[in-house]
Amino acid sequence: MSITQPRAAPGIEPDITPSIASVGDYIALMKPRVMSLVVFTAFVGLAIAPSHLHPVIAVTALICIAVGAGAAGALNMWYDADIDARMARTAGRPIPAGRLTAGDALAFGLTLAGFAIVVLGLLVNVVAAALLAATIGFYVLIYTMWLKRSTPQNIVIGGAAGALPPMIGWAAATGGVSIEPGLLFLIIFFWTPPHFWALSLHRADDYARAGVPMLPVVAGLKTTRWHILAYSLLLAPLGAAPWFFGFAGPLYGVVAAVGGAVMVALALRIVRERSHAASRQMFAFSILYLFLLFAVLLADRMSGGLYAHFAA
Amino acid sequence: MNDDKPQGGIKLTEQQLRARRARSIGIAVALGLLVILFYIVTLVKGPGVLHRPL
Numbered sequence: 001m002s003i004t005q006p007r008a009a010p011g012i013e014p015d016i017t018p019s020i021a022s023v024g025d026y027i028a029l030m031k032p033r034v035m036s037l038v039v040f041t042a043f044v045g046l047a048i049a050p051s052h053l054h055p056v057i058a059v060t061a062l063i064c065i066a067v068g069a070g071a072a073g074a075l076n077m078w079y080d081a082d083i084d085a086r087m088a089r090t091a092g093r094p095i096p097a098g099r100l101t102a103g104d105a106l107a108f109g110l111t112l113a114g115f116a117i118v119v120l121g122l123l124v125n126v127v128a129a130a131l132l133a134a135t136i137g138f139y140v141l142i143y144t145m146w147l148k149r150s151t152p153q154n155i156v157i158g159g160a161a162g163a164l165p166p167m168i169g170w171a172a173a174t175g176g177v178s179i180e181p182g183l184l185f186l187i188i189f190f191w192t193p194p195h196f197w198a199l200s201l202h203r204a205d206d207y208a209r210a211g212v213p214m215l216p217v218v219a220g221l222k223t224t225r226w227h228i229l230a231y232s233l234l235l236a237p238l239g240a241a242p243w244f245f246g247f248a249g250p251l252y253g254v255v256a257a258v259g260g261a262v263m264v265a266l267a268l269r270i271v272r273e274r275s276h277a278a279s280r281q282m283f284a285f286s287i288l289y290l291f292l293l294f295a296v297l298l299a300d301r302m303s304g305g306l307y308a309h310f311a312a
Numbered sequence: 313m314n315d316d317k318p319q320g321g322i323k324l325t326e327q328q329l330r331a332r333r334a335r336s337i338g339i340a341v342a343l344g345l346l347v348i349l350f351y352i353v354t355l356v357k358g359p360g361v362l363h364r365p366l
Binding site (some may be wrong): 118 | 357
């Protein structure tokens with residue numbers, strides 16, 4: 001029996017059924033798809049930073065960030081097991097499916113979080129480790145335990161946790177933070193609401209059944225569509241800000257301008273058409289948009305570095 | 313200890329045994345990778361391994 005399982009009441013036999021959880025179940029707890037986006041954005045933050053980090057230390061930092069993101073995912077699944085069980089999209093996760101106990105997920109998440117933060121602090125630097133700890137803490141304590149169940153602004157404020165990885169990557173390379181990773185933070189922060197609300201538009205029933213006060217459940221589909229448009233209008237110029245501030249080249253500026261215009265156009269389509277197809281398209285494009293922004297920023301910096309290398 | 317004495321406690325099923333073995337291997341691999349990581353980082357950092365600027 002796991003030490004984290006609740007103690008049985010006197011006279012009642014405790015559940016000591018041995019676990020059938022596979023390694024795959026523990027990997028699923030770490031939300032590998034979310035982790036891949038976290039690692040990618042952290043890598044871009046690390047790679048574009050103006051200081052050289054030994055490749056081994058850089059890989060170490062990325063592993064710690066990946067494990068920290070996995071820990072946050074596991075702790076989220078531990079706390080949200082009741083919600084997950086009531087939603088079609090998440091009912092097959094290891095805890096609601098009965099393959100893993102909530103206590104085991106808690107122990108797994110806490111262990112990973114501890115290792116990720118301590119190893120990042122010991123092998124890379126303390127600032128990056130503090131930011132990773134803040135990210136995990138914000139995601140679990142502020143978003144999962146508080147905001148998600150209490151306000152339709154849950155993903156707006158909670159989005160800060162998902163926006164921090166580029167800053168952690170930058171801090172791993174430089175030992176500090178500055179305006180550049182701050183811009184990347186803002187881009188992901190303002191990208192998160194239209195991205196998730198586009199998804200929640202056609203899953204409103206699921207969220208309502210689970211009692212999660214997502215914007216479409218609380219304020220209705222019409223208000224959510226207008227919110228998606230408003231955030232897309234804020235996001236489009238923010239996406240181009242790295243070029244505007246001279247921190248990225250013209251190629252980035254063109255990609256950000258075109259991508260931002262498409263985001264706004266898709267948001268307008270959602271407001272006009274009110275169809276599931278429009279919101280699905282917005283959701284899919286938003287992922288491509290964020291990926292393109294970061295990939296082009298990375299390529300831009302790399303090509304700039306190569307150019308400087310050959311010009312020297 | 314008498315081996316002829318009947319064993320008490322829980323008898324694991326084949327599935328539980330397989331799952332436990334897989335988890336044990338998973339933990340061993342993770343710990344092994346951590347040891348290798350610390351070893352390589354120590355080589356990379358050299359004497360500066362204990363120097364951790366803020």
